[in-house]
Amino acid sequence: xxxxxxxxxxxxxxxxxxxxxxxxxxxxxxxxxxxxxxxxxxxxxxxxxxxxxxxxxxxxxxxxxxxxxxxxxxxxxxxxxxxxxxxxxxxxxxxxxxxxxxxxxxxxxxxxxxxxxxxxxxxxxxxxxxxxxxxxxxxxxxxxxxxxxxxxxxxxxxxxxxxxxxxxxxxxxxxxxxxxxxxxxxxxxxxxxxxxxxxxxxxxxxxxxxxxxxxxxxxxxxxxxxxxxxxxxxxxxxxxxxxxxxxxxxxxxxxxxxxxxxxxxxxxxxxxxxxxxxxxxxxxxxxxxxxxxxxxxxxxxxxxxxxxxxxxxxxxxxxxxxxxxxxxxxxxxxxxxxxxxxxxxxxxxxxxxxxxxxxxxxxxxxxxxxxxxxxx
Amino acid sequence: xxxxxxxxxxxxxxxxxxxxxxxxxxxxxxxxxxxxxxxxxxxxxxxxxxxxxxxxxxxxxxxxxxxxxxxxxxxxxxxxxxxxxxxxxxxxxxxxxxxxxxxxxxxxxxxxxxxxxxxxxxxxxxxxxxxxxxxxxxxxxxxxxxxxxxxxxxxxxxxxxxxxxxxxxxxxxxxxxxxxxxxxxxxxxxxxxxxxxx
Numbered sequence: 001x002x003x004x005x006x007x008x009x010x011x012x013x014x015x016x017x018x019x020x021x022x023x024x025x026x027x028x029x030x031x032x033x034x035x036x037x038x039x040x041x042x043x044x045x046x047x048x049x050x051x052x053x054x055x056x057x058x059x060x061x062x063x064x065x066x067x068x069x070x071x072x073x074x075x076x077x078x079x080x081x082x083x084x085x086x087x088x089x090x091x092x093x094x095x096x097x098x099x100x101x102x103x104x105x106x107x108x109x110x111x112x113x114x115x116x117x118x119x120x121x122x123x124x125x126x127x128x129x130x131x132x133x134x135x136x137x138x139x140x141x142x143x144x145x146x147x148x149x150x151x152x153x154x155x156x157x158x159x160x161x162x163x164x165x166x167x168x169x170x171x172x173x174x175x176x177x178x179x180x181x182x183x184x185x186x187x188x189x190x191x192x193x194x195x196x197x198x199x200x201x202x203x204x205x206x207x208x209x210x211x212x213x214x215x216x217x218x219x220x221x222x223x224x225x226x227x228x229x230x231x232x233x234x235x236x237x238x239x240x241x242x243x244x245x246x247x248x249x250x251x252x253x254x255x256x257x258x259x260x261x262x263x264x265x266x267x268x269x270x271x272x273x274x275x276x277x278x279x280x281x282x283x284x285x286x287x288x289x290x291x292x293x294x295x296x297x298x299x300x301x302x303x304x305x306x307x308x309x310x311x312x313x314x315x316x317x318x319x320x321x322x323x324x325x326x327x328x329x330x331x332x333x334x335x336x337x338x339x340x341x342x343x344x345x346x347x348x349x350x351x352x353x354x355x356x357x358x359x360x361x362x363x364x365x366x367x368x369x370x371x372x373x374x375x376x
Numbered sequence: 377x378x379x380x381x382x383x384x385x386x387x388x389x390x391x392x393x394x395x396x397x398x399x400x401x402x403x404x405x406x407x408x409x410x411x412x413x414x415x416x417x418x419x420x421x422x423x424x425x426x427x428x429x430x431x432x433x434x435x436x437x438x439x440x441x442x443x444x445x446x447x448x449x450x451x452x453x454x455x456x457x458x459x460x461x462x463x464x465x466x467x468x469x470x471x472x473x474x475x476x477x478x479x480x481x482x483x484x485x486x487x488x489x490x491x492x493x494x495x496x497x498x499x500x501x502x503x504x505x506x507x508x509x510x511x512x513x514x515x516x517x518x519x520x521x522x523x524x525x526x527x528x529x530x531x532x533x534x535x536x537x538x539x540x541x542x543x544x545x546x547x548x549x550x551x552x553x554x555x556x557x558x559x560x561x562x563x564x565x566x567x568x569x570x571x572x573x574x
Contacts, residue, residue, distance in 0.1 A: 274542035282572035293411045294460045347483025349440045349458040363516045
């Protein structure tokens with residue numbers, strides 16, 4: 001598995017938060033989201049914390065009720081977790097380009113981490129050495145399959161036997177709890193330590209062919225996942241995006257990073273080069289944002305070194321840094337973007353940093369440029 | 377020990393020979409062009425007369441460019457222009473043996489082109505009928521102008537180009553006639569191009 005993105009900043013999610021990430025290759029990806037949510041008693045109120053996840057506008061409802069999201073196996077429900085941590089692993093095919101995870105909280109929730117891995121389904125990815133926090137029966141780990149086929153999985157857990165309350169693990173596949181025929185009292189808990197502590201393992205058929213599927217592991221007390229291996233993973237062919245779409249995604253991604261209007265930056269790149277990374281003008285302006293040798297030097301002085309102006313990522317990053325610097329020259333106000341674009345096109349010395357713009361003093365070609373980039 | 381003594385002078389000899397044969401081989405950073413400090417010199421010809429023009433650009437804080445123009449042996453610039461030097465060349469607009477000079481400076485992504493005439497030992501800018509003097513002088517475009525005698529009167533006309541942006545292979549052309557005092561716009565049209573950025 002190759003880590004392609006991670007966000008390890010633990011934080012409270014209130015209302016809604018979007019996390020964007022970029023992938024270079026169309027492939028199956030594993031997205032791990034870990035969070036915790038408190039119950040109403042812990043909050044001293046009348047509502048639990050809940051957190052639901054959407055990936056590229058794909059929602060993850062419970063399978064028996066298509067409009068229920070906050071109590072889905074892919075969500076984090078404070079009424080079940082009571083403040084404990086849960087991890088959800090999404091197996092999902094992604095095209096090369098920009099992707100979005102939208103986290104929507106009911107009350108709030110604590111996001112612990114997001115990690116995105118590119119996986120090779122032929123390598124049969126596995127997870128190991130995950131120990132649950134100590135707590136009573138609650139959802140612990142969920143594996144979500146969306147458009148990814150799986151034939152079976154092998155599960156090995158380590159359970160500790162205690163005098164009063166031992167470790168147990170429940171296995172739920174697509175809402176159906178795997179029955180434990182070895183125990184009458186704990187028939188819904190597949191692995192129980194009261195009978196035999198230590199390592200226990202079993203194989204389960206899944207035969208997920210298409211659509212949305214869940215494998216849930218519930219924990220009672222603090223079991224350890226020794227290993228879970230998913231067998232026979234595959235997905236339908238993922239059509240790669242064309243080069244221009246990838247460039248557009250990269251511009252959107254960087255525009256979000258620098259808090260610019262994505263559409264405006266797309267219009268700027270389109271105007272400069274029509275997204276052609278090899279574009280060269282007679283004035284030696286090069287690449288997607290038509291950076292000139294002088295602009296490149298200015299960007300270098302802004303502590304970003306462009307080694308290859310035709311490299312899509314370097315050109316976009318450099319252009320964003322240059323644009324941010326230009327924007328910072330002018331006082332915040334209703335004409336900030338107009339002034340920034342005039343400086344981009346015409347040079348920053350011609351316009352006042354504080355006074356309102358006098359459009360009569362600006363060349364027609366510059367006016368037309370600004371108007372088009374602003375989409376007016 | 378004997379081998380070390382023999383190898384050391386041989387190695388020194390190779391270094392000396394390589395330095396002589398390939399100048400600059402062992403010199404670091406010499407001759408590196410500083411794009412923010414371009415400098416050019418040219419000689420403007422007149423009738424039984426010539427004048428050296430030196431143009432130097434440098435960054436002002438934070439990075440706005442400034443270009444100083446020196447005439448003759450004066451130690452102080454005669455004037456300054458905003459922007460970094462892009463190109464400078466001489467031309468004889470009226471075919472009278474007295475050359476004019478075109479100075480092109482880069483400002484933002486655009487090029488500001490300015491034309492100067494010799495007068496005594498000074499350069500005097502030739503105004504352009506479309507400029508707005510309060511704020512900008514000369515031609516501001518992503519392209520540089522050309523000078524051609526299109527009406528065959530012996531004087532050069534200035535053709536200012538304003539290219540469209542990709543994917544359109546078109547440009548607007550403004551034709552300016554030199555009246556002796558200023559460039560007067562006389563015509564404007566659009567033309568198709570084979571290349572996007574021309």
